[in-house]
Amino acid sequence: MNVIDLLPSPHQYFTLAVCLLQSTVADYRKPVERQRPSPIDYDIDVHTGFFPRQPLPRLTGPYAVWELALEEAAEKLSLGEDDSEDALAKRGTGELWRSQMLSWPVIDTEPLERNLRLLQRAHLVLAWLVHYYVHSAPPAAEDVASVVPKSLAIPLVAVSRHLGIAPVLTFADTVLWNWDLVDASLPASVDNMRFVNLFSGTEDERNFYTTSARAEFRGIEMLRIIDEYNNLPNLTDLTSISKVARDLGRLTGIINDISDIIQGVRAVVDPHVFYWDLRPWFEGSDAKGPSAPGWIYEGVPNSGELDLSGPSAGQSSVMHALDIFLDIDHKLRQRRYPAPSDANKRADHGFMDRMRRYMPGKHRDYLSSLAATPRSIRELAQRTPALREPYDSAVMALKRLRDLHMRIACLYVVTMSRSTPNAHAGCPVASTMDRLQASRAAGKGPVRGTGGNELSLLLKAGRDATRRAALGSRV
Numbered sequence: 001m002n003v004i005d006l007l008p009s010p011h012q013y014f015t016l017a018v019c020l021l022q023s024t025v026a027d028y029r030k031p032v033e034r035q036r037p038s039p040i041d042y043d044i045d046v047h048t049g050f051f052p053r054q055p056l057p058r059l060t061g062p063y064a065v066w067e068l069a070l071e072e073a074a075e076k077l078s079l080g081e082d083d084s085e086d087a088l089a090k091r092g093t094g095e096l097w098r099s100q101m102l103s104w105p106v107i108d109t110e111p112l113e114r115n116l117r118l119l120q121r122a123h124l125v126l127a128w129l130v131h132y133y134v135h136s137a138p139p140a141a142e143d144v145a146s147v148v149p150k151s152l153a154i155p156l157v158a159v160s161r162h163l164g165i166a167p168v169l170t171f172a173d174t175v176l177w178n179w180d181l182v183d184a185s186l187p188a189s190v191d192n193m194r195f196v197n198l199f200s201g202t203e204d205e206r207n208f209y210t211t212s213a214r215a216e217f218r219g220i221e222m223l224r225i226i227d228e229y230n231n232l233p234n235l236t237d238l239t240s241i242s243k244v245a246r247d248l249g250r251l252t253g254i255i256n257d258i259s260d261i262i263q264g265v266r267a268v269v270d271p272h273v274f275y276w277d278l279r280p281w282f283e284g285s286d287a288k289g290p291s292a293p294g295w296i297y298e299g300v301p302n303s304g305e306l307d308l309s310g311p312s313a314g315q316s317s318v319m320h321a322l323d324i325f326l327d328i329d330h331k332l333r334q335r336r337y338p339a340p341s342d343a344n345k346r347a348d349h350g351f352m353d354r355m356r357r358y359m360p361g362k363h364r365d366y367l368s369s370l371a372a373t374p375r376s377i378r379e380l381a382q383r384t385p386a387l388r389e390p391y392d393s394a395v396m397a398l399k400r401l402r403d404l405h406m407r408i409a410c411l412y413v414v415t416m417s418r419s420t421p422n423a424h425a426g427c428p429v430a431s432t433m434d435r436l437q438a439s440r441a442a443g444k445g446p447v448r449g450t451g452g453n454e455l456s457l458l459l460k461a462g463r464d465a466t467r468r469a470a471l472g473s474r475v
């Protein structure tokens with residue numbers, strides 16, 4: 001970076017000098033430890049962030065049967081709860097598809113362990129197969145658990161332990177790893193990615209993954225900002241403070257862009273298709289609430305203790321990095337204002353922490369390293385008047401993002417949960433799904449998100465925790 005760009009104007013110099021005198025920066029003299037691990041250690045690419053730089057290689061040899069089953073799945077399977085003509089026509093092929101898994105041997109995954117990308121591919125393939133297997137089966141009685149055959153369960157748990165990720169479909173399997181290059185001669189970018197595996201086979205589903213990918217890519221610049229902040233030699237001189245102020249401004253711009261990206265989903269993803277044709281495939285073991293029997297992983301000891309909620313953008317490491325950097329207190333550990341409402345207190349405060357268990361272990365380690373940095377930008381802003389407004393602007397941009405995201409979640413989930421599938425007139429897939437609707441309505445009570453949490457309480461609590469980080473420069 002050009003040092004000249006970082007120098008403030010004479011007027012800014014004066015303001016900053018006064019602010020610096022007012023602030024107690026002594027605690028910030030100590031530079032952050034120099035021997036910090038590099039992004040590569042955390043499997044973060046300088047150009048593609050949390051995405052691998054290349055598409056994952058396909059599995060071969062004994063594992064090719066898994067790949068083949070995944071290739072055939074979309075064509076052969078339909079939702080078990082779906083009684084539409086199209087779905088009924090697939091019942092026979094679906095039965096055969098599932099029965100082959102019962103006869104498969106448990107394949108040893110040890111040969112994959114030396115290659116991170118092959119392990120990730122194995123996770124993707126097996127996790128997709130598990131969700132296809134469970135959700136294409138005819139609905140069982142309410143008190144009967146879904147049994148995932150050992151040919152899928154045992155290898156999925158084994159590769160997941162190596163990767164440090166939950167043994168179920170995750171954000172990584174649907175977004176970070178689920179793409180091929182459109183033009184193999186060009187580098188990976190959101191416009192050069194084509195999302196491959198789709199449960200519903202609809203463009204809406206592809207667009208849903210693309211929207212998340214776009215937000216992830218926009219977040220890469222934010223990772224750089226965070227890294228540069230943590231590597232500044234000191235936070236006491238005018239140049240450094242000026243840079244932090246400017247970077248907080250850049251961060252606000254990035255958060256606003258991510259808001260626009262999320263808002264963009266409305267133009268490309270039909271809420272009916274999302275709720276009725278896609279979301280049921282995502283459901284994990286606990287989607288029907290704590291009293292439902294959930295899933296059993298055959299051959300896996302204590303399988304009831306596994307993390308088996310489905311995928312969620314709440315597992316996006318970019319969003320967690322932002323929360324950590326701005327010091328958003330989702331767990332209500334700090335005394336901040338306004339005090340949490342009763343509804344805030346009732347929300348699931350462990351959700352964001354739990355979602356980290358669904359991230360690749362190396363990405364989770366990166367977040368832990370961020371959380372462990374001794375340099376809280378919020379504390380610095382508190383002590384440095386010149387940083388209060390830029391810090392609050394970033395926080396309020398994130399609060400607006402969560403407001404907007406709540407409206408999207410409301411439209412795509414809460415409102416749709418009260419809709420009828422055939423309100424989607426003209427769509428052949430959604431012609432008769434009355435039974436599905438009845439079973440969803442039978443879930444009664446509040447609308448649930450990933451992991452069976454109470455959706456509106458959760459999202460509002462996240463929004464309010466964000467607002468509470470603001471220092472009050474203008475809110």
Ligand code: HEM
Nearest residue numbers: 211212215262265312313314316319408409412449450462
């Ligand atoms: C149609 C689009 C979307 C819908 C319907 C939607 C819905 C939801 C729902 C229902 C939750 C609650 C937790 C859960 O059930 O997993 C959630 C959480 C979350 N979503 Fe989305 N989402 C959408 C797009 C996005 C995008 C594009 C992002 C950007 C990365 C995003 C980021 C998050 C985050 C970070 C959380 C965790 C809770 C929070 O931070 O407030 N979502 N979303």
